[in-house]
Amino acid sequence: MAAITERVAIAHSEARSYHGIWAWLATVDHKKIGIMYIYAALFFMAFGGAEALLVRIQLWQPNNHFVSAETFNQLFTMHGVTMIFLVAMPILIGYINAIVPLQIGARDVAFPRMNALSLWLFVLGGIFLYTSWFMGGAPDAGWFNYVPLSGAHFSPGAGVDFYDIGLQITGIGTLMTAINFLVTILNMRAPGMRLLRMPMFTWSALITMLLILFAFPPITVNLILQMMDRLFHATFFNIPLGGNALLWQNLFWIFGHPEVYIMILPAFGIVSEIIPTFSRKPLFGYESMALALSVIAFLSFMVWTHHMFADGLGPIVNSIFAITSMLIAVPTGIKIFNWLATIWGGQIRFTTANLYALSFIPLFVIGGISGVMLAMAPADLQYNDSYFVVAHFHYVLFGGTLMGALAGLYYWFPKIWGRLLNEKLGRLNFWLVFIGFNVTFFPMHILGLEGMPRRISTYAPGYGWTTPNQIATVGAFILLAGMLILLYNLIRTFAKKPDLVQDPWDGRSLEWSIPSPTPEYNFAQLPLVEDRDAYWVAKREGNGELPKAEPVGPIHMPSPSLSPFFLALTVVIAGYAALLHVDWLALVALLAVFWQIGLQLVHEDHGYHVHPDVPAGGAAE
């Protein structure tokens, strides 16, 4: 398994080359874009985490005055918005960027420049959202931003405008990611990589992108309608003038429920990669896993009113949606049993990545059980708007998505950065996070059942809420300690020399068959895929070399370009101008946006060529 060292000679390059920070701003390489997604998500996670800690400090004791009620509203709103739109989704999209093209044996994504545009819309849109703190106050109507609370009457500040415009900006970027990866996965698989030979992470990415494609337009429309109301005095949500408050809720949750699956399916995919690798067994029930992903995605569009049981939509509507919601537990259960069957009888290695992946299973099951409890419409009237819901979605989103994302970080770190994270620190990191998470969020089940409403800035003594709240706050600081260990581990690892180890875990899929970090063209020769787990088979039955689908030759690469960055920047300028009512600037910026899109539509990129230098003996024909 000698790591092939390949040197790259750029024979002739028509492309402009960029250096230093410009090279990052202009890159269209999916691996660099993936890295920037992950960095930005970790960066925003620090802010989202700080907001959560402030919330927990405020709730430490009854009648606390650590922050004002107004600030508290902004804190929990921005915490939710950040964690969902700026952390969970981007970190998963980061892995999808960095890994999926490698797993399918491709050299890049279908639309590299559009990929860069997605990245910059997310990064600049996120920064846009965060500047609200200095421009009159952050959004404060909760992450689902219900009307009429979020309307101009009850939220006169600019906070909700930042929400409306900021989420449109990042959302359009996400939608473009969906188009990009759907085409990439459908069109760019290496020869022989049939759909049912794709690694499960790629499968999860495919299904997630379908969810994004159909879930993001409804929220975009919703945000547009509210923006029209708030900026131009339209009356979509103005009830005396014929508006309808339930319209917001419906459009929001038609997006919102698929959204939670957008955040969990890639985590399913990560776990489905890690558990087989560290059990040294193929994934049990591969086809049923792929099918379960598809069924979950389909069902996820049919359950949205389970967030609206308390609206009084009537027993028929509530029953139908209660049943469809509980149905989702079936494909989800299939996945759980398949993971357990994969572990069964395997040679298990308890690496940090595997610890995270294994812990995912029980934590997610707890979240699933509370989910089914919430889906019982009559019982939900009791749980609704209480800490029980908070406990539920943190078990699925933290215990599920974030544990999965951290598993993926330890697992793919050597592939993406060419260095192994320290395992001792990793284990410490894992146990602190695991314990801290449960100490923080388990008591919230009890708080909810005891009637504590979510989103209250303080509470009176004498309800029995103080002790569980204090336990939760202690847990949050254990979590903080765990995340600081992760930070230390990252810094330490970046400070050391790269290990350049190609296949540290005895991996199964194509990404482990190429050097770490990966050369810009990924595969010197595209592989010929003849099996599921093709690399594993090549190692067990051959010399660890995959058959090649093409001779060595010059490789065509897309040119770097700054235009995606500037296009995203113009979009953000238009956003600020609209929000500040500088109408002429908004108009000019919007026209500039369309002009730049037009230029992209007629753009012709000739790219440049790279000559992979495959050492003698390494080049099998």
Next chain:
Amino acid sequence: MSAQSETTRVALEHETSQELGLPKDHRILGLWIFLAGECAFFASLIGAYLGLHTGVAHGPTGAQLFDLPLTTVATLILLSSSLTVVLGVAAMQRRDVRGMQIWLWLTALLGIIFLEFQGYEFYTFYHHGLTLQTSAFGSAFFTLTGFHGLHVAFGVFWILLLLFQSLRHGINEDRTTKVFVMSLYWHFVDVVWVVIFTLVYLAGKVS
């Protein structure tokens, strides 16, 4: 045939990126997928309209305002632009660059005429007391048809860019894909209008 049209009648050069294994039809699949997302976008807007169109408050109703003969003419104009764009693509496939350009000009022109109809309609509705602010019906009507109008306007802009590109540089395989992709978008915008015409104007007049 003048010398000028000879120079524009550029033979389709062999696309270099194809030789290099850069599959070029990603853009076609990409556009279809984009249109699937656009379906969800317009479905949400139309859904919002259908939910709100009875919320007229003190303003006029659709039945009072809609001028079916006028809108029917506008619809026919937009639909015929689907035909002209088909003829443009057909000419392109015959390598008749001049023909393609003429049909694309015509398509853009029909799009612009449609937009003028829409502008006129907005203007009369405004004078009959329907604005974005009057009622939820007004908000939903102007937002839905306005977004459709923006799509038409963007399509016109796209056609004109491709026209100028072909006038200046002729046409090659890469650019034919660009034109083809644009034509798919244009058809979609027309189809959406048919849905809007049926659900907003026809149904609105009946009720």
